[in-house]
Amino acid sequence: MSRNTGGNQQVRGSAPGPLADYKGEAFRGGSLIIKINSLINNIYTPYLKHVKIHVMKIAVTGKGGVGKTTVSATLSYLYASEGHRVIAVDADPDANLAAAFGLSPETVSKIRPIAEMSDLIAERTGARPGSPGGVFRLNPQVDDIPEEFGLRFGNITLLITGRSKEASSGCYCPESVLLRRLLKHMVVERDEVVVLDMEAGIEHLTRGTSEGMDAFIVVVEPGQRSIQTAHTVRDLATQLGIREVLVVANKVRGEADIEYIKRSLKGLTLVGTLGFDDNVMEADIKAAPPYELSPTLVQGVRAIKDYLERHVRAKGNA
Ligand SMILES: Nc1ncnc2c1ncn2[C@@H]1O[C@H](COP(=O)(O)OP(=O)(O)O)[C@@H](O)[C@H]1O
Ligand SMILES: [Mg+2]
Numbered sequence: 001m002s003r004n005t006g007g008n009q010q011v012r013g014s015a016p017g018p019l020a021d022y023k024g025e026a027f028r029g030g031s032l033i034i035k036i037n038s039l040i041n042n043i044y045t046p047y048l049k050h051v052k053i054h055v056m057k058i059a060v061t062g063k064g065g066v067g068k069t070t071v072s073a074t075l076s077y078l079y080a081s082e083g084h085r086v087i088a089v090d091a092d093p094d095a096n097l098a099a100a101f102g103l104s105p106e107t108v109s110k111i112r113p114i115a116e117m118s119d120l121i122a123e124r125t126g127a128r129p130g131s132p133g134g135v136f137r138l139n140p141q142v143d144d145i146p147e148e149f150g151l152r153f154g155n156i157t158l159l160i161t162g163r164s165k166e167a168s169s170g171c172y173c174p175e176s177v178l179l180r181r182l183l184k185h186m187v188v189e190r191d192e193v194v195v196l197d198m199e200a201g202i203e204h205l206t207r208g209t210s211e212g213m214d215a216f217i218v219v220v221e222p223g224q225r226s227i228q229t230a231h232t233v234r235d236l237a238t239q240l241g242i243r244e245v246l247v248v249a250n251k252v253r254g255e256a257d258i259e260y261i262k263r264s265l266k267g268l269t270l271v272g273t274l275g276f277d278d279n280v281m282e283a284d285i286k287a288a289p290p291y292e293l294s295p296t297l298v299q300g301v302r303a304i305k306d307y308l309e310r311h312v313r314a315k316g317n318a
Pocket of ligand 2: 068069092197
Protein backbone atom coordinates (compact mmCIF):
# COMPACT_ATOMS: atom_id res chain seq x y z
CA MET A 1 0.00 0.00 0.00
CA SER A 2 2.61 2.51 1.11
CA ARG A 3 4.81 1.37 -1.76
CA ASN A 4 2.08 2.07 -4.26
CA THR A 5 1.41 5.48 -2.84
CA GLY A 6 5.09 6.23 -3.09
CA GLY A 7 5.11 5.06 -6.69
CA ASN A 8 2.29 7.39 -7.61
CA GLN A 9 4.01 10.30 -6.00
CA GLN A 10 7.18 9.51 -7.93
CA VAL A 11 5.29 9.57 -11.22
CA ARG A 12 3.87 12.95 -10.48
CA GLY A 13 7.20 14.32 -9.33
CA SER A 14 9.21 12.48 -12.00
CA ALA A 15 12.37 12.94 -9.98
CA PRO A 16 15.45 11.17 -11.39
CA GLY A 17 16.13 8.86 -8.45
CA PRO A 18 12.73 7.31 -7.97
CA LEU A 19 12.26 6.95 -11.72
CA ALA A 20 14.00 3.60 -11.57
CA ASP A 21 11.38 2.57 -9.10
CA TYR A 22 8.66 3.91 -11.37
CA LYS A 23 9.99 1.83 -14.26
CA GLY A 24 9.68 -1.17 -12.02
CA GLU A 25 6.04 -0.31 -11.34
CA ALA A 26 5.42 0.26 -15.03
CA PHE A 27 6.86 -3.11 -15.86
CA ARG A 28 4.66 -4.82 -13.30
CA GLY A 29 1.75 -2.77 -14.65
CA GLY A 30 2.68 -3.98 -18.14
CA SER A 31 2.48 -7.61 -17.16
CA LEU A 32 -0.91 -6.91 -15.69
CA ILE A 33 -2.00 -5.41 -19.01
CA ILE A 34 -0.76 -8.53 -20.81
CA LYS A 35 -2.80 -10.66 -18.42
CA ILE A 36 -5.91 -8.58 -19.00
CA ASN A 37 -5.34 -8.72 -22.76
CA SER A 38 -5.07 -12.48 -22.75
CA LEU A 39 -8.18 -12.67 -20.58
CA ILE A 40 -10.06 -10.56 -23.15
CA ASN A 41 -8.75 -12.63 -26.08
CA ASN A 42 -9.38 -16.01 -24.54
CA ILE A 43 -12.59 -15.54 -22.65
CA TYR A 44 -14.39 -12.27 -23.24
CA THR A 45 -14.16 -12.00 -27.06
CA PRO A 46 -15.43 -15.53 -27.77
CA TYR A 47 -18.16 -14.89 -25.18
CA LEU A 48 -19.19 -11.67 -26.96
CA LYS A 49 -19.65 -13.57 -30.23
CA HIS A 50 -22.45 -15.50 -28.56
CA VAL A 51 -24.12 -12.45 -27.09
CA LYS A 52 -26.51 -10.98 -29.63
CA ILE A 53 -26.63 -7.24 -29.10
CA HIS A 54 -30.24 -6.26 -29.34
CA VAL A 55 -31.14 -3.92 -32.18
CA MET A 56 -34.52 -2.30 -32.45
CA LYS A 57 -37.10 -3.35 -35.00
CA ILE A 58 -39.78 -0.70 -35.24
CA ALA A 59 -42.93 -0.52 -37.35
CA VAL A 60 -44.60 2.84 -37.95
CA THR A 61 -48.13 2.87 -39.28
CA GLY A 62 -51.24 5.06 -39.35
CA LYS A 63 -53.59 6.95 -41.63
CA GLY A 64 -52.20 8.73 -44.69
CA GLY A 65 -50.77 12.17 -43.95
CA VAL A 66 -50.41 11.83 -40.16
CA GLY A 67 -46.59 11.87 -40.22
CA LYS A 68 -45.48 8.22 -40.49
CA THR A 69 -42.74 9.08 -42.96
CA THR A 70 -41.60 12.09 -40.93
CA VAL A 71 -41.31 9.93 -37.80
CA SER A 72 -39.70 6.98 -39.64
CA ALA A 73 -37.05 9.15 -41.29
CA THR A 74 -36.20 10.87 -38.01
CA LEU A 75 -35.95 7.60 -36.08
CA SER A 76 -33.69 6.16 -38.80
CA TYR A 77 -31.55 9.30 -38.72
CA LEU A 78 -31.18 9.16 -34.93
CA TYR A 79 -30.10 5.50 -34.92
CA ALA A 80 -27.75 6.06 -37.85
CA SER A 81 -26.14 9.05 -36.18
CA GLU A 82 -25.45 6.88 -33.13
CA GLY A 83 -23.43 4.59 -35.39
CA HIS A 84 -26.04 1.88 -35.91
CA ARG A 85 -26.61 0.35 -39.32
CA VAL A 86 -30.23 0.99 -40.23
CA ILE A 87 -32.51 -0.49 -42.87
CA ALA A 88 -35.29 2.00 -43.53
CA VAL A 89 -38.07 0.20 -45.35
CA ASP A 90 -40.67 2.11 -47.29
CA ALA A 91 -43.53 -0.36 -47.38
CA ASP A 92 -46.19 2.26 -48.09
CA PRO A 93 -47.60 2.11 -51.64
CA ASP A 94 -47.69 5.90 -51.38
CA ALA A 95 -43.90 5.80 -50.99
CA ASN A 96 -42.20 9.01 -49.92
CA LEU A 97 -39.57 8.01 -47.39
CA ALA A 98 -36.75 8.73 -49.85
CA ALA A 99 -37.86 12.36 -50.10
CA ALA A 100 -37.85 12.66 -46.30
CA PHE A 101 -34.16 11.72 -46.36
CA GLY A 102 -33.63 14.60 -48.77
CA LEU A 103 -32.74 12.32 -51.69
CA SER A 104 -33.14 14.00 -55.06
CA PRO A 105 -35.99 12.97 -57.39
CA GLU A 106 -33.37 11.65 -59.86
CA THR A 107 -31.90 9.37 -57.20
CA VAL A 108 -35.34 8.31 -56.07
CA SER A 109 -36.40 7.45 -59.61
CA LYS A 110 -33.53 4.96 -59.81
CA ILE A 111 -34.85 2.91 -56.88
CA ARG A 112 -37.32 0.35 -58.12
CA PRO A 113 -39.84 -1.03 -55.64
CA ILE A 114 -39.21 -4.73 -55.04
CA ALA A 115 -42.86 -5.63 -55.72
CA GLU A 116 -42.46 -4.29 -59.26
CA MET A 117 -39.38 -6.33 -60.09
CA SER A 118 -41.04 -9.18 -61.98
CA ASP A 119 -37.73 -10.74 -63.04
CA LEU A 120 -36.44 -10.85 -59.50
CA ILE A 121 -39.73 -12.25 -58.20
CA ALA A 122 -39.74 -14.88 -60.94
CA GLU A 123 -36.10 -15.78 -60.32
CA ARG A 124 -36.57 -16.14 -56.57
CA THR A 125 -40.01 -17.70 -56.33
CA GLY A 126 -40.02 -19.65 -59.59
CA ALA A 127 -43.22 -17.89 -60.74
CA ARG A 128 -43.89 -14.64 -62.52
CA PRO A 129 -46.32 -12.23 -60.85
CA GLY A 130 -49.76 -12.54 -62.37
CA SER A 131 -49.15 -16.02 -63.77
CA PRO A 132 -52.34 -17.81 -62.85
CA GLY A 133 -52.34 -20.98 -60.82
CA GLY A 134 -48.56 -21.21 -60.74
CA VAL A 135 -46.59 -23.25 -58.28
CA PHE A 136 -43.93 -21.26 -56.48
CA ARG A 137 -41.34 -21.53 -53.77
CA LEU A 138 -42.63 -20.44 -50.38
CA ASN A 139 -39.18 -19.84 -48.99
CA PRO A 140 -37.38 -17.75 -51.62
CA GLN A 141 -33.86 -16.49 -51.06
CA VAL A 142 -33.99 -12.87 -49.87
CA ASP A 143 -30.88 -12.29 -47.77
CA ASP A 144 -29.02 -10.38 -50.50
CA ILE A 145 -31.94 -8.11 -51.43
CA PRO A 146 -31.26 -5.20 -48.99
CA GLU A 147 -27.67 -4.88 -50.28
CA GLU A 148 -28.48 -5.53 -53.92
CA PHE A 149 -31.57 -3.39 -54.29
CA GLY A 150 -31.45 -0.95 -51.40
CA LEU A 151 -29.90 2.48 -51.63
CA ARG A 152 -27.12 3.02 -49.15
CA PHE A 153 -26.22 6.46 -47.81
CA GLY A 154 -24.14 6.72 -44.68
CA ASN A 155 -25.37 4.14 -42.19
CA ILE A 156 -28.80 3.93 -43.75
CA THR A 157 -29.96 1.49 -46.43
CA LEU A 158 -33.27 2.52 -47.92
CA LEU A 159 -35.39 -0.23 -49.36
CA ILE A 160 -38.65 0.44 -51.16
CA THR A 161 -40.82 -2.64 -51.15
CA GLY A 162 -43.87 -1.22 -52.88
CA ARG A 163 -46.98 -3.25 -53.04
CA SER A 164 -48.92 -4.65 -55.94
CA LYS A 165 -52.72 -4.69 -55.97
CA GLU A 166 -52.66 -8.46 -55.61
CA ALA A 167 -50.34 -8.29 -52.64
CA SER A 168 -52.53 -5.73 -50.87
CA SER A 169 -55.42 -8.14 -50.98
CA GLY A 170 -53.19 -10.47 -48.96
CA CYS A 171 -53.14 -13.02 -51.79
CA TYR A 172 -50.89 -16.00 -51.84
CA CYS A 173 -49.09 -14.85 -54.94
CA PRO A 174 -45.36 -14.82 -55.72
CA GLU A 175 -44.81 -11.11 -55.03
CA SER A 176 -46.52 -11.17 -51.66
CA VAL A 177 -44.65 -14.32 -50.65
CA LEU A 178 -41.36 -12.64 -51.53
CA LEU A 179 -42.24 -9.43 -49.67
CA ARG A 180 -43.41 -11.25 -46.57
CA ARG A 181 -40.30 -13.38 -46.54
CA LEU A 182 -38.12 -10.27 -47.03
CA LEU A 183 -39.76 -8.41 -44.14
CA LYS A 184 -39.38 -11.40 -41.88
CA HIS A 185 -35.72 -11.74 -42.85
CA MET A 186 -34.99 -8.11 -41.98
CA VAL A 187 -36.90 -8.17 -38.72
CA VAL A 188 -35.96 -11.58 -37.41
CA GLU A 189 -32.70 -12.65 -38.99
CA ARG A 190 -30.55 -9.54 -39.36
CA ASP A 191 -28.79 -7.36 -36.89
CA GLU A 192 -29.42 -3.93 -38.33
CA VAL A 193 -31.95 -1.58 -36.80
CA VAL A 194 -35.09 -1.79 -38.95
CA VAL A 195 -37.62 1.01 -39.31
CA LEU A 196 -40.69 0.06 -41.32
CA ASP A 197 -42.75 2.91 -42.78
CA MET A 198 -46.08 1.22 -43.46
CA GLU A 199 -49.58 2.15 -44.47
CA ALA A 200 -52.44 1.30 -42.12
CA GLY A 201 -53.25 -1.99 -43.87
CA ILE A 202 -50.80 -4.37 -42.27
CA GLU A 203 -52.06 -7.67 -43.65
CA HIS A 204 -48.72 -8.26 -45.37
CA LEU A 205 -47.03 -8.78 -42.02
CA THR A 206 -46.90 -12.36 -40.95
CA ARG A 207 -47.19 -13.54 -37.39
CA GLY A 208 -43.50 -14.43 -37.33
CA THR A 209 -42.54 -10.91 -38.41
CA SER A 210 -44.91 -9.10 -36.09
CA GLU A 211 -43.70 -11.15 -33.14
CA GLY A 212 -40.14 -10.10 -33.94
CA MET A 213 -41.03 -6.41 -33.79
CA ASP A 214 -39.97 -4.50 -30.70
CA ALA A 215 -42.35 -1.63 -31.20
CA PHE A 216 -45.48 -1.28 -33.18
CA ILE A 217 -46.33 2.42 -33.48
CA VAL A 218 -49.45 4.07 -34.83
CA VAL A 219 -49.13 7.76 -35.54
CA VAL A 220 -52.26 9.84 -34.97
CA GLU A 221 -53.08 13.52 -35.22
CA PRO A 222 -55.77 15.45 -33.39
CA GLY A 223 -59.00 14.35 -35.07
CA GLN A 224 -61.39 11.40 -35.14
CA ARG A 225 -60.28 9.93 -38.45
CA SER A 226 -56.69 9.03 -37.66
CA ILE A 227 -57.71 7.78 -34.22
CA GLN A 228 -60.36 5.57 -35.80
CA THR A 229 -57.60 4.19 -38.07
CA ALA A 230 -55.46 3.53 -34.98
CA HIS A 231 -58.22 1.37 -33.51
CA THR A 232 -58.63 -0.52 -36.78
CA VAL A 233 -54.87 -1.10 -36.85
CA ARG A 234 -55.01 -2.35 -33.28
CA ASP A 235 -57.64 -4.94 -34.23
CA LEU A 236 -55.48 -6.17 -37.13
CA ALA A 237 -52.40 -6.13 -34.90
CA THR A 238 -54.13 -8.23 -32.26
CA GLN A 239 -54.88 -10.87 -34.89
CA LEU A 240 -51.17 -10.88 -35.72
CA GLY A 241 -50.19 -11.54 -32.13
CA ILE A 242 -49.05 -7.97 -31.39
CA ARG A 243 -49.94 -7.36 -27.78
CA GLU A 244 -49.33 -3.68 -27.47
CA VAL A 245 -49.94 -0.91 -29.96
CA LEU A 246 -48.04 2.27 -29.16
CA VAL A 247 -49.37 5.66 -30.19
CA VAL A 248 -47.43 8.75 -31.20
CA ALA A 249 -49.54 11.90 -31.31
CA ASN A 250 -48.25 14.19 -34.04
CA LYS A 251 -49.10 17.75 -35.07
CA VAL A 252 -50.48 18.62 -31.64
CA ARG A 253 -51.05 22.32 -31.03
CA GLY A 254 -51.29 22.32 -27.26
CA GLU A 255 -52.55 20.62 -24.12
CA ALA A 256 -56.15 20.48 -25.35
CA ASP A 257 -55.09 18.36 -28.36
CA ILE A 258 -53.12 16.01 -26.11
CA GLU A 259 -56.07 15.67 -23.73
CA TYR A 260 -58.37 14.98 -26.66
CA ILE A 261 -56.09 12.23 -27.95
CA LYS A 262 -55.65 10.71 -24.48
CA ARG A 263 -59.42 10.49 -24.05
CA SER A 264 -59.75 8.59 -27.34
CA LEU A 265 -56.98 6.06 -26.72
CA LYS A 266 -59.12 3.29 -25.19
CA GLY A 267 -56.35 0.90 -24.28
CA LEU A 268 -53.70 2.17 -26.67
CA THR A 269 -50.46 3.36 -25.07
CA LEU A 270 -49.40 6.95 -25.75
CA VAL A 271 -45.59 7.00 -25.97
CA GLY A 272 -44.95 10.53 -27.14
CA THR A 273 -46.30 13.72 -28.59
CA LEU A 274 -44.84 15.86 -31.35
CA GLY A 275 -45.92 19.44 -31.76
CA PHE A 276 -47.13 20.95 -35.00
CA ASP A 277 -44.07 22.72 -36.35
CA ASP A 278 -43.93 24.99 -39.38
CA ASN A 279 -40.32 23.92 -39.93
CA VAL A 280 -41.49 20.37 -40.66
CA MET A 281 -43.86 21.72 -43.32
CA GLU A 282 -41.07 23.93 -44.60
CA ALA A 283 -38.80 20.89 -44.97
CA ASP A 284 -41.43 19.21 -47.15
CA ILE A 285 -41.67 22.32 -49.33
CA LYS A 286 -37.89 22.55 -49.68
CA ALA A 287 -37.47 18.78 -50.18
CA ALA A 288 -35.11 18.77 -47.18
CA PRO A 289 -35.06 16.18 -44.38
CA PRO A 290 -37.42 17.38 -41.61
CA TYR A 291 -34.83 16.42 -38.97
CA GLU A 292 -32.43 18.97 -40.45
CA LEU A 293 -34.88 21.86 -40.19
CA SER A 294 -36.79 21.05 -37.03
CA PRO A 295 -34.83 20.66 -33.77
CA THR A 296 -38.18 20.33 -31.98
CA LEU A 297 -39.05 17.29 -34.08
CA VAL A 298 -35.67 15.70 -33.38
CA GLN A 299 -36.05 16.32 -29.65
CA GLY A 300 -39.55 14.81 -29.63
CA VAL A 301 -38.57 11.74 -31.67
CA ARG A 302 -35.48 11.24 -29.49
CA ALA A 303 -37.74 11.13 -26.42
CA ILE A 304 -39.87 8.49 -28.17
CA LYS A 305 -36.77 6.48 -29.09
CA ASP A 306 -35.59 6.62 -25.46
CA TYR A 307 -39.00 5.45 -24.31
CA LEU A 308 -38.95 2.53 -26.77
CA GLU A 309 -35.53 1.43 -25.58
CA ARG A 310 -36.52 1.55 -21.91
CA HIS A 311 -39.72 -0.27 -22.77
CA VAL A 312 -37.91 -3.06 -24.60
CA ARG A 313 -35.38 -3.43 -21.78
CA ALA A 314 -38.19 -3.57 -19.24
CA LYS A 315 -39.78 -6.39 -21.23
CA GLY A 316 -36.47 -8.20 -21.06
CA ASN A 317 -35.79 -8.27 -24.81
CA ALA A 318 -32.54 -6.35 -24.62
N1 LIG B 1 -45.14 17.75 -36.60
C1 LIG B 1 -45.47 18.26 -37.78
N2 LIG B 1 -45.70 19.57 -37.93
C2 LIG B 1 -46.06 20.10 -39.13
N3 LIG B 1 -46.22 19.38 -40.25
C3 LIG B 1 -46.00 18.05 -40.16
C4 LIG B 1 -45.62 17.42 -38.95
N4 LIG B 1 -45.45 16.08 -39.19
C5 LIG B 1 -45.71 15.90 -40.49
N5 LIG B 1 -46.05 17.06 -41.09
C6 LIG B 1 -46.40 17.29 -42.50
O1 LIG B 1 -47.53 16.50 -42.82
C7 LIG B 1 -47.43 15.98 -44.14
C8 LIG B 1 -47.55 14.47 -44.10
O2 LIG B 1 -46.43 13.93 -43.39
P1 LIG B 1 -45.84 12.49 -43.76
O3 LIG B 1 -44.76 12.21 -42.80
O4 LIG B 1 -45.52 12.44 -45.21
O5 LIG B 1 -47.11 11.60 -43.46
P2 LIG B 1 -47.46 10.09 -43.87
O6 LIG B 1 -46.19 9.40 -44.16
O7 LIG B 1 -48.17 9.54 -42.67
O8 LIG B 1 -48.38 10.16 -45.05
C9 LIG B 1 -46.10 16.47 -44.69
O9 LIG B 1 -46.31 17.63 -45.46
C10 LIG B 1 -45.30 16.80 -43.45
O10 LIG B 1 -44.38 17.81 -43.69
MG1 LIG C 1 -45.57 8.41 -45.95
